[in-house]
Amino acid sequence: MKGSEERRRYETIVSRSDVIEMGPMQLIWRMGIEILHHHPNSTLDDYNNIYERIKHSGVKQYLKLCLEQSFHLLLTGRFHDAKQTLALAESWRHETARVAQKKVVTLIVAYRSLLDYIMWCEKKETSDADFKGSEPKAMHNHFRQASVGLKEVFQNPGVWDPFILSYIDMLEFYDDQEEALKVLNHYAYDNAFPHNPNAHLYLYQYLQRHDASPRTLLKVLKILHSLLPSHPLMIDYCALLLKSGKTKKALGVAVDMLDYACWSKNLDVWKTLASIAEKLQTEGDLKETVCKVMCNRIDWWPALHFTTFHAAQDQREQPELRRLKVPLARLLCPDMTLRYCQTEAAT
Template identity: 45%
Template sequence: MDDIEAELNISAAHFDSAGNETTNEEFIKNPLLIEAPPKSYGNSRETGFHRSSRKCLKIIRDAMLHHNWQTAAEYFTSYIQTLEDTTVQRALLTRDVIWRLGTEILHHLPNASIDDFNAVYEIMKNAGVSNFAKICLEQAYHLLLNGEFDEAKRQLSSARHWRYGKRTDAQSLEMKLINAYCGFLDYIIWSKNISTPSETEDVRSLHEISKYFRQASVTLSEIIKQPGIWDPFVLSYITMLEHNHNIDEALKVLQNYAYNKEFPSNPNAHVYLYQFLKRHNAPPAALISSLRVLHSVVPSHKLMLDFCSLLLKEHPETAIKEALLVCMDLLEYSSWKCDRDAWKCLLKILQRPKNEHNLVKEEWAARRSLWMAFHFRPYIIKMESQKDVRLWRIKERVLKLLGEDLHAEDFRKSPSGRRDRHHNASEDYVNGSES
């Protein structure tokens, strides 16, 4: 809301003052100065109501820009009167402005309650039918964040059965999201009931739980078949399938979500598949296959360390090349630059038998100029030798195994001019016996 004119597509002239208008100071003294709107006949013209409402909107904007949310809320209660404007074009703009201003102010108002949000949403739903479904969906989001699951379900149910005129593409997308969240809420209610079983459960309560399970299963299974990013809905449906011990169906759903070419590229889909396979003790080949695809999408993902470990464990000879490439790719990202586990993984790869010596030599020749500048500049070595001795020792050993030898004095010795007293401890750490 830093530029409300651009955000709401309101021209700057909308805020300009006419010569005979009330000043801002006079308006601030009386926030209820908005005059009643006259009845509109024929061509619309600006009236005192329009001028005073424009003044009110300017004061609200200024208050929001200065984060004076209490003042903005006070004037907003007056600006709501502009919904009574009978000019069609102005009324359409006003509805959108009030909706967006109201929710923005309430989100920042410290003492705003759920009832305040619901009041604004109800006003907007009654002000016009064109945005009814969208407003219900936004209201349900807010209720979900505040744990009001039953009320959120009620709002979505009313929006689910709402019909007005010819459905547009935008309305079809809104209805798709409404159906998805209806299923998600059924899942939440079902999950809540099974996680806190009652000692006095009767046939009726068990029937209710089964009803929510069926409703959620049907809705979620239909939604996730459509191309899109459906992460929370997929995870919910997988949880339900696992609860029912339907492992094969869950695997098919995750494989379709990850590998279906009609779906947009989504790294999370491959993560969910890998976690599912690992959870159900899948063979290493399946784990490696899922992580290989993830590496092609996100080479810097934290699961790449698992990928390297699996490659070295299952295929010690044939996969060392792939493990080396994966680990070196990982260390070329700034977020991994000082990660001790990633450097230990590279050290472990380089300490393998020397039958792959030529491969390491070729790979290092291709990356040497980048790595020497990125990892082994003198100031980096000096900083790490002072702040993280263990990381420094690991990198020193990696560099030696790569056939390099820095002759800088600060690399060979600690800042005090003698061999670091922590050398033995750091060597033990590198070899996996950290104390």
């Protein structure tokens, strides 16, 4: 029985307009694959026969066919065959068609490089080398092929998350920190690339692994906060801000997290907010700081966190959470009488 992932991958929903736009060979290709997918006795050879016949019937769909064929081979666990298919497509020399399908060519290079990385990982796991300088030649060849391809891919703006992680993993293995940092900075800060929170996440994780200074980490997390204020790393951001004496900024970051309902029951976030409030009380200007943070929230924050329903639910499910929230409710909403803070509201 076909797996659900494979079914979704090859399920074709063809509208009337799609059929009109398809050429004859593309229509045969799509219908042939769909028939094989639903045929109970279809085999991998049947799929490959369809792909090979259509590939050699013209050049317009050649690269797309190679890419789709490689995906099918991957789904069936034929990694080496998939890489060979992509390598042949990558070496295809029909310049007019290659230029017209530039994005497909980039994807082919990317996935071929990713498969080289997977094979590099396999060699690394099975290697008996005692130190990095003695890795097998085949392992280094996979690294070289993957790195050349990925460098080419990263010149094209886009979201390349799994490919970036693969390249960084190899660079770290070979202790090439300069190149790894260069790639991550390019991915995170090049304006040609789309805004991508993961780019800053990967940079932060790399810097953290290599003992970067708090100032450097704060710089990365500041941008991540501007892109995705609900990111889990904002708890780390608050901790770093507290250590660096930026308590008011930490308060804003913590409250920004709690603007999102997904964090409303998270004990760690409320503990962070409580720590910030405690430090603010020792620094003075507490009332003014809280007022600035809450002035645009006072109309809706109590309904998000401090209702009678929340009191009963928190008391029943997380008593510690309610103990944290009661003083914070009084601090953040000082001019409001909140039933959340009343004992009978929890019953």
